Amino acid sequence: MLNKNLIKVLGLSIALMSSTAGAMALDWSGGYRAEWTEVDKPSLGTPPQRKAYGLNSLYLSPKIIAADGVNINSKFDILTNSFYNNSQLGEIWGLNDSSPVVNSQNQGTSSIRVSQLYLTVNQEYGALMVGRVPWEFGLGMTYNAGKGMFDHWYDTRDLIAYKIVVGDWFIMPMLGRQQSTDFGQGGTISTLGVQLQYENTENKSLIGVYMEQKKGAANALDYSASQIAAYGASGAAPNALNETTTSFVLGRGWDSFGFKLEASFLQGETGLVTSFGDDIRLGGYGIAAELYFPRQQSKWDWTVKMGMATGDDDSTNFGGFAFDRNYEVGMLLFNHRLGGGPDFLQTNTVKPTTGSNGATLNVGNSADDESVSNAVYIAPTVNYAWNDKFDLKNTLVYAQLLNTVKNSVDAKKDLGLEWDIELVYKPSDRIQWVNQIGLLFPGDAWKNGTGTDGNLSSDFTFGFASKAAISF
Incomplete structure (x- = not known):
């Protein structure tokens, strides 16, 4: 009798699940990444403050x-980073919350964080988006959703938007709303934006503008x-925030350029x-520019990145600008914190000095959270x-400061020359294994002259990274 009732219950459950599946479908995608990074002497002097860490x-x-044209999208980050909560770095290898750690039999546990959740309603001439949406524009210099296989950061917006296509x-x-203190009105940071863009995939043309006003x-x-x-x-801050960012993008492609x-x-x-x-x-x-010289009949292709970001001077107003952390130029320069003195790149306005867990973040204890600035x-x-599965890349990076550090005397602007070598193994479009060496020959800008904090070191340093990623 019990077996018959059990069979009836199972049959009813399967029938209900089948009817539900007919009205709704679930599509999964994701990505896994493991990497190891070492930077020999990020301080460019003594003590070296060497970095060596893995991420998972x-x-x-x-x-x-949910229905034809109606989708609910989300993203769950597994093994999150306790130093940078709102990132996709992953957990540091060996990080252990067991107590006592010395006798622990496992690596403890990690939390799951939801970084995206939004509704899209697609129509014939447009689409509605509501919720926490990934946000990107142009080259990703200012707004970057972190869609690359090895991207560690992402931009999202709590917004309601309607895309009209012609x-x-x-x-x-x-x-959108960037900050809400509580349920009450007031204590908020709100955004109002509009994007206008032309994109033709056939002739590889792109023209776009995005304007965003932020008030808080x-x-x-x-x-x-x-x-x-x-x-x-x-x-x-005793006064309100009123900030406007205006971004432009222009692109064109041909067979050879x-x-x-x-x-x-x-x-x-x-x-x-x-x-x-x-x-x-x-x-x-x-400003960021990228030039592409694609391979045709040859095995060689070229890319040139060039750009600049303003820094602050001694005036009352702040004239600095920082790229998004996901926009990489070199393995070390504008990627890892460098130098043994002040904030040469003037990025303390955007990078944290204290981690989400309260730990101090500095040159020797931080991820790749530096940006292009000044x-x-x-x-x-x-x-x-090399063949269908192996690529060999060589990159040279040369950079100069725009403004030297305040109160310095006889300071130089040469940030130095970096040579990056990458061996990329890609058995398929969804799998990559990258081994990278970065050699940095620092310029005299890191010495900061002979004034305040002057006479610093600018020793040679190098970095190594081995990272693998799978998308599905």
């Missing part, structure tokens, strides 16, 4: 197809102590004031297709 990461992106053009207005109440501006110092402010150019301009008011009570305004910009650079890359 998995993300899953289930998509619920031929190869689309316009997308959006309304004074009680919602939680600038850290290092950010307040970097902006040259006297203390916490292609290019993309992105420029972004930052203006507005930080809400901070100087010790004299003057408002600290924003006035920075950045510098001009050029980085040509030549790639040799």
Whole structure:
């Protein structure tokens, strides 16, 4: 009798599941990444503050197809990083929350974080998006969703947007909220943006503009102590934030040549004031260009990256601009923190000095969280297709500071020359194993002259990385 009832229950369950599956489908995608990184002497002097760490990461992106054209998208990050909560770095190899660790029989546990959850409703001439959406524009210089196999960072927006498509053009207005203190009105940071873009895949043409205005109440501006110092402010923000970012992208491709150019301009008011009570305004910009010389009948192809990002001077206003951390130029320069002295690249306005777990983040204890800022650079890359599965890449990076560190005397602007060598194994489009060596010959800019914090070291350093990724 029990067996008969059990069979009936199982049969009913299967029938219900089958009817549900007919009305709704679930599509899975994701990616796994494992990597090891070493930087011999990031301080460029003594003590070397050597870095050696591994990362282990998995993300899953289930998509619920609720109805025709109606999708619910999400992303779950497995083995998250306790130093950088809102990242896709993955957990550090050997990190253990067991107690006592010395006698533990396992590596402890890690939390699962949900970084994306949004609804898309696709229609004939447009699409509605609501929720926490990945956000990217152009080359990813300013806004970068972190879709690359080895990207460690991502940009998301809590927004509602509607994309109107007319031929190869689309316009997308959006309304978002970056910060809400609680259920009440006030204490918020809100964004209002609009994107206009033309993209033709046949002739490889791209023209786009995105303008975003960000406004925030004074009680919602939680600038850290290092950010307040970097902006040259006297203390916490007494005024409201009113910031406007305008970005442009232009691209064109042919059989033997292609290019993309992105420029972004930052203006507005930080809400901070100087010790004299003057408002600290924003006035920075950045430009990134990429030139492509694809392989045709040859085994060689070339890429050239060049660009610049403004730095701050001694004026009251802040003139700095920082690229997104995902936009990489070299393995070491503008990627890992370098130098034994002050903030040469003036990126303390965007990078943390304290981790999510309260640990101090510095040159010897940080991930690849540096950005292009206060510098001009050029980085040509030549790639040799050894065979169908192996590529050999060589990249040279040369960079100079735009503004030397304040209060320094006889400071130079030469950041140095970097040579990166990569061996890429790709048995399929979804699998990559990259082994990389970076050799950095630092310039005299890292010595910072003979003034305050001067006479620093600029010793040779190198880095090594081995990383593998699988997407599915």
